Amino acid sequence: MNSKGSIGVPPLAAFQVTVAYRNTPVLTDLNFEVPAGTLTAIVGPNGAGKSTLIKTALGLVQPLTGHFEFFGQSFREVDGRVSYVPQRTSVDWDFPVTALDVVCMGLYRKIGWFRPVRARHRKRAMEALAEVGMQDYAKRQISQLSGGQQQRVFLARALVQDAELFLMDEPLAGVDVATEKTIINTLHRLRDQGRTAMVVHHDLDTVSEYFDRVLLLNQHIIAEGSSEEVMTPEHLKQAYGGKLLILT
Amino acid sequence: MLLGIAAGITGTFLMLRRRSLAGDVIGHAALPGVAISFLIYAAIAPDAGKSLPVMLLGGGIASALGMLAALWLRNVGRLPEDAVMAIVLSTFFGMGVVLLSVVQASPTGAQAGLRDFIFGQAAAIRISDVTLLATITIGTIVISNLLMKEWALMCFDEGLAGVLGYPVRTLDFLLMALVVAVCVAGMQAVGLLLIVALLIIPPTSARFWSDSIGPNIFLSAIFGAVSATTGGIASALVPKLSTGAIIVVAAAFFLVFSMFLGSKHGLLLRWRARRVMRHDAQNTPAA
Numbered sequence: 086m087n088s089k090g091s092i093g094v095p096p097l098a099a100f101q102v103t104v105a106y107r108n109t110p111v112l113t114d115l116n117f118e119v120p121a122g123t124l125t126a127i128v129g130p131n132g133a134g135k136s137t138l139i140k141t142a143l144g145l146v147q148p149l150t151g152h153f154e155f156f157g158q159s160f161r162e163v164d165g166r167v168s169y170v171p172q173r174t175s176v177d178w179d180f181p182v183t184a185l186d187v188v189c190m191g192l193y194r195k196i197g198w199f200r201p202v203r204a205r206h207r208k209r210a211m212e213a214l215a216e217v218g219m220q221d222y223a224k225r226q227i228s229q230l231s232g233g234q235q236q237r238v239f240l241a242r243a244l245v246q247d248a249e250l251f252l253m254d255e256p257l258a259g260v261d262v263a264t265e266k267t268i269i270n271t272l273h274r275l276r277d278q279g280r281t282a283m284v285v286h287h288d289l290d291t292v293s294e295y296f297d298r299v300l301l302l303n304q305h306i307i308a309e310g311s312s313e314e315v316m317t318p319e320h321l322k323q324a325y326g327g328k329l330l331i332l333t
Numbered sequence: 334m335l336l337g338i339a340a341g342i343t344g345t346f347l348m349l350r351r352r353s354l355a356g357d358v359i360g361h362a363a364l365p366g367v368a369i370s371f372l373i374y375a376a377i378a379p380d381a382g383k384s385l386p387v388m389l390l391g392g393g394i395a396s397a398l399g400m401l402a403a404l405w406l407r408n409v410g411r412l413p414e415d416a417v418m419a420i421v422l423s424t425f426f427g428m429g430v431v432l433l434s435v436v437q438a439s440p441t442g443a444q445a446g447l448r449d450f451i452f453g454q455a456a457a458i459r460i461s462d463v464t465l466l467a468t469i470t471i472g473t474i475v476i477s478n479l480l481m482k483e484w485a486l487m488c489f490d491e492g493l494a495g496v497l498g499y500p501v502r503t504l505d506f507l508l509m510a511l512v513v514a515v516c517v518a519g520m521q522a523v524g525l526l527l528i529v530a531l532l533i534i535p536p537t538s539a540r541f542w543s544d545s546i547g548p549n550i551f552l553s554a555i556f557g558a559v560s561a562t563t564g565g566i567a568s569a570l571v572p573k574l575s576t577g578a579i580i581v582v583a584a585a586f587f588l589v590f591s592m593f594l595g596s597k598h599g600l601l602l603r604w605r606a607r608r609v610m611r612h613d614a615q616n617t618p619a620a
Contacts, residue, residue: 101496143492143496168497175492181543182544193497193499199479215566226544
């Protein structure tokens, strides 16, 4: 299904990436590869640079050194193969748009400059909303949705982009159980289609259950690999310091 | 009036971008530019009097400088955005007032009527200026229709716009450029102190009536146009009446009207809904 980027080229790879805000280093010397067809969780304490990692990969934050490659190419060259789900709190939910309008935004690139959104685009957006169980809320103004419903709208917007790699920033933060299930099921379905996702996750209890791989982060990579390998008490202690009580 | 339409449209995007104050900065920052360009033009062509296009160009450049100064101050020194806006706004306006007194002291200055730029005087507009205004208005309508979807995306979710490969900076710049154009064009009629009102109040009023972008823009344009027309007529009927002030009062009237009667978020609607709720709650027997 790929035109460019032969088999074996990872959807996302970081090469000696260091990021600093003003004079404070946030991420130091990251090197990693995300294999195709896997679900990777980015885990780490607050301020570990999880969101920064995603934003830098997408070119929204400039790294001090190093670079990312998507399917062996730069982000600009892989137009349309990467999709992004920002943190829910990053946008203004009072904005005068409906859930359907938001999902349509994912299609803007396909629609093209200057052209209006047409019926077939809305149809596609409706299908995506139905995939996440939100078809009944399509006409609602977005401030009238619950947090979990807003997150599902974001997921639907990512789905219509029909990308091969999904980067998601805390899609499970503060959502209801039904939404959590929907999102995880959707992620698993995407993986079964051979797609890849990298997801910032905060709940250590569910990491191993939901994700294949883990990138444990605290300004630098503490451990990376399959969930079983990474989620050990020693690694977690290294990442979170003594503050974390291991309950399992 | 044309100006009201243009301001209503661009103002909607400005409000959605949470940059309403930026209009204020642009308006105030234009004053030194207007004064300087008047001085330069008077030096080059002493007999020509004032040339609106030249002064608008000067105002535009100064506004853009003001905007850039604000952006730069915000990024470099860790100042809060509102403080930055206030600093730039008052500094530029102060410079403008100083320059204006220089202009007024010069022999050509007295008849230049630069005072009208501050508070606005519709009677000072000439036919040639109307053509310019019409061009800017039509340009605004065309551009915002073409870019509605792109601007809406940028205002709502800058991150996604960037990831989808949109040139966010260019789009942002274009929006600001339109705001500058509208501000500067409206300066003579409404005055640069009050042009902001025409950028902010109509879109805010429109927000009470609709939850979709399209109707918001349309209504905002209508409110802007009606306010501007009211102001224009009133100041034509009563000489010496400041056009800008009337326009703002008219716009404010629509805002209050919308606040109470708005079909989406109006206060009346909310009170009624609460009464119904209370009524239901009282009449529902405890289970």
